[in-house]
Every structure is written in C-alpha cells, then in structure tokens.
Amino acid sequence: MKNVQSLRNAVMVSLLAGTTLVWGGTAFAQEDLQEFALEDMVVTASRVPTQKVDTPADISVITKEEIADQNYASASDALRAIPGVNVLGSGAKGSSMGQDKILLNGDERVLVLVDGRRMNLGSSGNSSADWLPPVNAIERIEVLKGGGSALYGTDAVGGVINVIMKKGSEIGNHVTVKAAGGSWNAEQYAISVSGSNDSGLGLIVSATKERRGEYKFKNANGKSQMLKNSGYDDTGVIVKLDQKVGEDNRIGVNFEHINADGGSPFGYSGFGNTDSHKRISNNVALRYDWNESSDERGYVQVYKNYQHAHFRSPVASRQSNFTDSTIGIEAQQNFKFSDTDELTAGLEYYKTTVDNNALYTGKRDINNKAIFAENRWEFAPTWQLNAGLRYDHHSKYGSEVTPKVALNKKFDENSNAYLSWGRVFNAPTTDDLFWYQPGMYPTYGDPNLKPEKGYVWTFGGNTKLNDKTDISASVFYSD
Template identity: 25%
Template structure:
C-alpha cells in the first residue's frame, strides 16, 4: 500500500517491484528509485483510499513518518515537520506547482481533497538546490489522478463519526493520442469542538469607523460547540500527443472549504472560507537519444476569508510561475538545466507595506549511477526582488560495499525568504527580517534482503538567522537540529509491514533565555507502525499506530504537551469485481491528546466507504 525508495539500492539486491517505484521529486526527472541517493517515501493510491476521516497531515504522519501539529479536525490548520525543521521549511508541490500561502509562508494542507490524489512523494532532506526557497527540510509532492486508456468511471460514498458524509465520482479515459480525467468530490462533517479551555488567546482584527485600518487585540478562543467543515472540489487533466515526440498537458484542481473556528463567544463561530486553485499547462518535446525539453506555465491561488460578528478579513495570495527545463543524457548521468520565474502577489484587508515580489531562478543538476555507485549534484541561484541573490548547492553519493548493503552521504545548503506576515504584519511584523541560511549533512546505511529493507540515517541541520515570532519577528543566530531515522519495511506472503522511528534533537543554540530550549511542537521520539495482511482474494486488514513523545508548545518550553499513542484499524472487503467496502476505526483507544496546546483531536471514530469501479 506504500513504498519507500531505498537509498540507492542496486538491481542485484532483488528488491521487490513494490519497493522500487519511479520517483520524480528527488531529481526533477523520472528516475527508478534503485538509482537514487536521496531518501523518498511514496504513498500510493490504495493507502490514500484507506485514510477515511483523516487529514492529509495525519496521513503523512502515519505513512511517511513525518511529525505534525493540528488545530483540531478536518479543515483546521495543520503543520508538517520534516527532519525537525519548521512547517515553513517544507515545500508543497501539486503536480509540480508550488502551492502555499505567501502571507503565512507555509503550505496550506487543509483544503486538499484526498479523493483527487493519486500518489504522494515525500523527499526527506534539503532540496533548495533544486527548488529554491522553502525546501529546507524536504519536499512533499502530490500527484493528482490522471487519465487512462479506455473508459473508467468510478464513484464512492463515505459515512462516519462526527456527522461525516462524503461522496466522490469521476471518469478517466483515453484513446490513441488522447487521455483525460475529471473528478468531483463533496464532504460535510459536523465535527467536534476544536478547542478546550487551555487554548491560548489569539489576535483578532477590528476596525473603528471611519478609520479603515484594522486594529488588533487578544481574545479567548474557546467555545465548546462542534466545529464543522464543508468542502467541494473539482479536478481534471488532459493529455494530448499532437505528433510523435510532442506532448501537451493541462491539469487543474479547484477546492472550496468552509470551516468553523472558535472565536471566544457563545454566539457564533468564525467562518473560514478557503479557496484553492492550482492550474498548469505543459508542452514537452522528446528528442532522439532520450533528451527532453519542457515548458510549464503554472498558477496557484490561496484565497481566505474569515467572518465573525465584528466583520471579516481577507488574505488572498497568488503565485504565477513558468519553468523551462531540459534533461540531457550523458555518459556520467542525466544533466538537467532549468530556468524559473515566479511572482507572488498579496491582496488583503490587512495593510501590507509591500504586496508583491518576484524570484528568478536558474539551476543545474546531474544524477547518475554505474555499477555499485550512484551520485547526485545540484546548484541553484535565485534572485529575489526583495532580498537579492542566494546560491545553494548539494552533493550526494552512495556506494554498494557488499551485496544488498549501501552507504550514502549528502551535504547541502538552503535558504528561506521571510513571509509577508513576518515582514509586514501590523504590530509584530519586522521589515528588516532577513532570509534564513542553512546547511545540512546526512549519512545513511541501508540493507536489502529478500523482500525487506532496513534504512538508518543520521542527519544534522544548522540554520543561521532563524526567524522567530516571539515576542516579535526577529532573526536569531542559530538553531541546531540533529536526529536519527530508522525504517524497516517489507513483505512476506500475505503480510506487509513498515516501521519508521525518528529520534530528534531540535534546539535553539542562540545565547539568551531560550538557549538550549527545544523547538516547539516536535517530539524527541516518534514511531509510526503499519501492519497489513491480505486474507484470501476478498479481504484485507490493517493496523496502524503512532507513538509520540512529549513536546513543548512554546519557544520557552513552559507549556508541555504530553506524549501520546494512537491505534487505527482498517479492513477492506471486495464485494464483487466492481464493488468494494472499506471500514476504518480511528483512535481505537479513544485517547485524549493534543499536538497544539488547547486544540482537541478526534476520539474514537468509525468510518465506512462503499466504492464502485468497474473492472474492464
């Protein structure tokens, strides 16, 4: 149901096909995983379909071993931590398009429908030398569902706890040079109270007529009512080959979410309306000898409206981007050359001093393998209209020193530009904030035996000019992130399993009151476990657990969040060739826990899905 790309596993290692998918994110080109140096986890469609009632962030935690924090249930703000870095240090791509909020400076994980996702690739480790700002801790790339030859309709219905009801339908098809897909989904959930009395007060905006400039004050946020979520989404893709060697593509994802948030009154909630739009056009030319040139035009919008009894706020960010890339095979590997242009614009009810910026990027990369060796090198230069130029680079190498055994090493540099909120938010933004600069190193040892693999990775990250928001936005000299990651996965007969252990030490190394304090909301130990079994041709069962150590909710380490353990059970029954029933019981032990102070997580919750997909 999932697969992890081994660290440069060799063809002789007899790794099963399920453990060696072709991945794109690690190199920006399609590469079989047994030729990679980087650590990548691939989450396939089957796993996504079995995540009833889960958020996208929770799916990533369980299936890829990342750490997360969440401000409640579906539709509430979530953060994903890769290699112990901040949420703003994780780049989110949707079909190659950068997506996220330019004001928050971090991805929006909470309005992306699982029904539209075909697979997910999680690249662990810095990738700024390939992708520029944001990719400090890694990259998560979502691939939406695509067309297929023939005619393939599908539909599904899900019912469950907290008044959850969802439906999705679509059709994929194609003939000859054409392929297409269109899908729609809708979701409604009454929800549960997102907060409890421990939630810290929040900032709210208000105006005093005739002055249109927002003022800010704190207000309690707890209201013990159910905080629901509604979502409607549409996605589609088109693929056309006008002549041999040429390819035209188009894809789009549009999602509208309506989420209730506590506002500290017993009268009404804040209503958060979020619109996600990701659109892309591509033209590709395949040349003789395996070379390939592509031009992609992309646009991603993150639009937010918050309504409460005092008025409303608006935060609309738009990113337009084009990318020209050429991949050239050579005797020492595939050489990739690229140019990128990106423009970010903000339209908001908040008075930002600057509302737009542009980034020009140029990058070069080399990826190859020969015999027992594999290598990857990349370099990039970005020119930001606000902060000038930034150069990043990365080198990685892997060597098979015995059959099935690999050792690898990698080093890279990164940078992260401040968000518009960090620069210009009224009262606590700081326009003198500078980009963060980082360097990362990791070494790994992997062993593949039969249909199993073990991967042990030691990683270190140093970030200079780390941006903090407490009490105001400022750059602090340095934070230090060290850790170990151990992954054991495999299959035997009808059994399949995966265990992902992360031991993390993420600390502030700046002299002062917070020296040696742990970075907020990251546990020093987390273990994600999955055990699955196919029972005959009609039944499948799975058990999924997450065990996380304690963490702190603040930079001063004064607000402790206890550790927790969570167990989910799932089952699937093939009713007939066209009909399938899926059941999932989340949080079997009905554990009460928090990943952000004062924000509740769902208790025990049962979900059932019925799916129709004709087999032709």
C-alpha cells in the same frame, strides 16, 4: 507573524520501516515494520526519473495501490503513515481554515508540489495538508526528507513533498464512487471519472464533498455538550486533460478548485464563538513534456495559483479578507552525455501578489528568478557523485547561491548507502516583510530581512528485501 528564526541544531535518526527516534527534542515514536509495494523509480530527488538505488537521498513513496489498500480518506492520512512525517492539525477539522502544517523530521519549512508545481503561499511560506488533491486523483506521493534548496530553492529546508496526479490517457475508462458517513452527521462523497481514446486524449474529473455538523464533547462535569459553530462544508473539483503529441510528447491542462466553509469555535469572542471562515482556491496549469521516454526529456509549464480567504467575525479587529495569488513558469531539460554522466538544468520564475488590507498597508508582491543544475556522474563502478547548484535572485533581498554534493554507493540492484551535504535557505515571506498591525500589542514586518541560512548533512541507506518489504535508515544534522 514570524521573525527571523534563530539557528537550530538537531540530530535525528529515522528508521523508516522500524523505530523512529528524535534526539534533541521531545518526540519518540515506535512504528511497526511496514510492508509495501515499492516503485523503483523516483522523480523528486533529482527532478527526473531515477532508480531509487541510484538516489543518494532519504525518499519515501506512497503509491495509488497503497492508498487503495489502506483506504486512506485523504492525502493527509496517507502522509501520516510515513515515519518522520507529522501533520499538525490545528483543532477539529474545519475549525481554523484547514491550515494543517506538514513537518518533515520536525521541520515545518517544507515545500509542497503538485505535479512539480510550487504550492506554498507567498504570504506565510506554508502549504496545508488540507489543500492537497483528493486521493482518488493521486498516482503517487513522493516525500523527500532533508535539505532540497539546491534544486528547489526556498521553503525546501526540511524537504519536499511532491503529489503526482493520475493521467486519464494512462488509466483508460474508469469510474470510482465512494460514500461514507459517521458521527455528528458527517458525510463524505467522492466520484472520479476517467476516459481516453485511441488518439491519446485522456481526461480525469474528480469531485469530492465532505461536511459535518456540530459535534459533541464531554464538559468538565462529565456531561455531553454540543460545541456550537464547529461544523464545516468542503467541496473540491479537479479536472485534468492530457493529449499525446506525436510519439513521445504530451500536453496537459490542470484545474483544481476548493471551496471550504466552516465555523471557528475557539476564537477571540470565547468558547463556541460565532467566528467563521471561507476559503476558495482556484489553480490552473498548462504543461508540455517532450521526449517522455527518453533520457533527454524536458518540459515547460506555466501556472497560476489563487487563494481567497475570508475570516468573518462580529469583532471588527478580527475580520480579514485577503487574496494570495502566484503566477509561475519553469522549464527543464535533461542531458545524457554518456552511460555514466548526465546533467539536469532548468530555470524558474514566480511572482506572488498578496492583497491584505487587514494586515498590510495595501497590496504587496515579491518575485523570484532562479537557474539550477545537477550533474550525476558514475565515476567508478557502483560509485556515483551528484553535484548540484542553484542561483536565486529575489526582488527584495537580492541573490542566493545554494550548492549540494552527494555520494552514493550501490552494493547491488537492491541496496545502497549515501552521504550528502547541502546549503539551505529560507526566504522571508510577505508576512515577514510587510506585516503592519499597530495597537496595544503592535507587530510589524521588516522589509530589510535577509534569508535564513544553514546547511544539512545526511547519511543513510536503503535495502530492498523483497517485492513488498523495504528498509531505509538515515541520520541527519541540520544547522
């Protein structure tokens, strides 16, 4: 249960390919200089493809080539390779519903997107790294650090992670099979099949299976002991179908399924208790893109995310069986006024319904409507000014306006420096608003909560030394 969070001040310095320092906390990490193939275009910072050198933001990219070269077992492993990104596991995998928090520059208020779709739960406001798509279906992962509320609204206080999936029509006929094993009867299997035809129809089917038995540990006496109820069994399936329409349009359908089942050995009933959990996730999305290769591109998409979680326990007070379901629609259009001036504008609506009889007094829902726009203006040679504004109207707390301004200086085609300021906000979740847990130590939500508000300053720069080496640095202050 979260209450209104107090204002926090932090000053952090991140050298994304060298040393990572955190001031005002307890973290200090040293990273080796990374060499990796860079993509020149990024999408997440401005919601449209933009050259990285023209992007006044702290953004990192993990490509499918990096994923393959480093043999990452999961998207979570790939994220951990980026300085400034922390994935906090809550014990052994499978032991607590796979709710691994993602932190960007120390902030857990991170918006997670898959192909631009909002994945954060309405109940907690978070999205676990354990629920990201399998690596064999990922084209690239973009990580935007710093306040993103002006374009993305709530949950984007610390930044945005956007997982962009492969398209069958672009990669053609391909089959990838993977099998791995390890200690404690651990097994991991993955298969990805893609195909396309001359009419522009593409299909990707990805299936994964991962399981492990109970594992051993050294007890206080130095003897090896089996930890009861510590195994897990996870299955995932992704189906993505896309069809070119005309010369420059595309329609796509996505379906994502996760079935996670495991024990919870560190529970209320003691060490190695018999608590267990089951989580089912079914997400579906329909998207239509037009003018894909044009500066005046746009899209509209509708989606539904569904999560069902069942906590099983012999102790009645620890049992919980709830669903978190979100339906959403968003549309966006880019306008090119001249070679030096363009505007991206859009609208968004989503409604989340949470049915949790264990912690709420019945079914609860919230909805949010928003419009947003960002103008990118090259007002002088090598100088660019980005100005963004978003208006949100929430069903419970009312309206919120979040502006952002960023200045970018391009020294050449491989180097830039930037300064940005933006307002951020974090809306109360259904847990914050409606939690109802009486008893000896009661906890109650507050239906009158207002959003947490603040602002973020960021100063940084990027330089591309060669095709394989990029150095970025940023300093930010958040309140």
